[in-house]
Amino acid sequence: MSYLKKVTIKGKELLFPNFFPDATRGVVRSVDSGDLKQVGIEGLVVNTYHLLSHPGSHLLKKFGGIKKFMNWNGWVISDSGGFQVLSMVFKNKKMGRITPKGVTFYLDTLNHRKPYLLTPEKSIQTQFRIGADIMVCLDFFTPPNADELMTKRSVDMTIEWAKRCKEEFLEQLENHHYNQSNRPLLFGVVQGGTNYKERTRCARELIKIGFDGFGLGGWPVNDQGEIDYEFLKVDAQLMPDNKPKYALGIGNPAAIIKAVEMGFNLFDCVLPTRDARHQRLYRFKKDLTEVDLFDYPDNFEFVQIKKEIYKSAFYPIDKNCDCYTCRNYSLAYLHHLFKIRDSLAWRLATIHNLRLYTRLIQFLRGIINEQED
Ligand SMILES: [Zn+2]
Known part of the structure; x- marks a missing residue:
């Protein structure tokens, strides 16, 4: 087994394996950047959807990005917001609409609620305004109870949206005059639920499009609702060994140890901080x-x-x-x-x-x- 030990972003080394806690709304609840540095945290994951809702990506851009806003000089990954928005619409059809163009939903800000269309292009533009080091494609996550048709549709949309995200990403790099050595990275996300064939198809198509790293999408769970590690193994093998393999949302310490052994090297999870607040x-x-x-x-x-x-x-x-x-x-x-x-x-x-x-x-x-x- 060959493990990837680091990747260079903007001239600095991001070491692997690594765990980034979730600073969904631009804060790891109850601790500040000084506390995070002291415990040895090197990066955080923020969420595009939540930051769109407050304080808004244009304000963040004016401030010079989320890092300046929250006084954080470590790494930042911005999640696309797709999972939150799609979950909302899957749960209640009145909450929005999913079309090939993107997802329309009601964006709640502090003062009002307005319809908002999140497209792959807008997700990338927002992530540039946030100023993340690693950006994540808007994907169409496969719901845990999806039938074959739904699974295939989610993979089709994930591939299509990934292509559009990549195009927008390249355009933004040009507009912002980034070069290969100072640019952020873009990761694609593998979907397909617990369908081996679809996960394989998704990974292969994403590799063809070309990304700087690959993420494990959705939570492949078994009938008992536990993580099915067989699918993690499949994804880890499908993803190229010379690029980061990001297990989104994983996990407790045991899950991280198992996933590292399989070849995943980047993790984020709400568990350690949420559990801390729940005694x-x-x-x-x-x-x-x-x-x-x-x-x-x-x-x-x-x-x-x-x-x-x-x-x-x-x-x-x-x-x-x-x-x-x-x-x-x-x-x-x-x-x-x-x-x-x-x-x-x-x-x-x-x-x-x-x-x-x-x-x-x-x-x-x-x-x-x-x-x-
Ligand atoms: Zn302690």
Whole structure:
């Protein structure tokens, strides 16, 4: 297995594997850019749809992009917004309409609600205004319960929209006078649900169009609603080894370990930050140096901080963790903060959960480097 260790964007190296938390609306809830840097986060994922709704992409452009706006000098990926918009329309047909041209939906801003047509071209134009380092094509995600016809349609549209995104991307590069060394990257997204034939067709067509990286689209899940790793393996094998393989929305630490072993190298997920706010703190069961992670990916457990047993636990969440929270505060204090619902609880819990992810990522980089030396 050959692992891609880095890619150069705008003259800087983006190291793999890497995990970017979701800053959907231009913020990782409850922490700021200083906290994120301190835990070793190197990049964030923002969402085109949510930023369109507020503060609006034109305001971001005036400000010089999302990075300046949120005082972040790390990497930024902008998701296309397709997943949010299509989910909204799939759930309730009154919420909008999907046509080959794009998706019409109601865009809620703070003051009013207006119909908006999101096209592949507009998605790319918006991502340029956001100022992302890695942009993602507007794709047509395959709903989990899609029949064969719907699956085929979603792949047809994904391929068609990917072509239009690429054309618009090239035009924007020219308009903004970018060259090969200072330009952002554009990723295509593989769809097709749990249909091997369609996923294969989608990946092959996207490779023909030509992208800087490829994303795993949708969540291929089995009948129990769990991630079907067989499909991840198929996608990882279909994607070229010399380009980034981005597993969008994945996942918990075990899912990341399994996906890294398959060849994926870029991840984003709401879990560590959302769980932190829901009183679920993460802890490795065994120290990372004591286990073979690829054989034992389930090496993590939850600390349900509001449980009474932590009321007088005068020790940190994880004695092996070097995060700001573990170095300075006890489980008992966190338990107290959650009980009285102080916002500091969210910040300290988020810092810890994100540090667990960056420790894991650093460890995985070490394994990969060792295997190839
Ligand atoms: Zn910690």
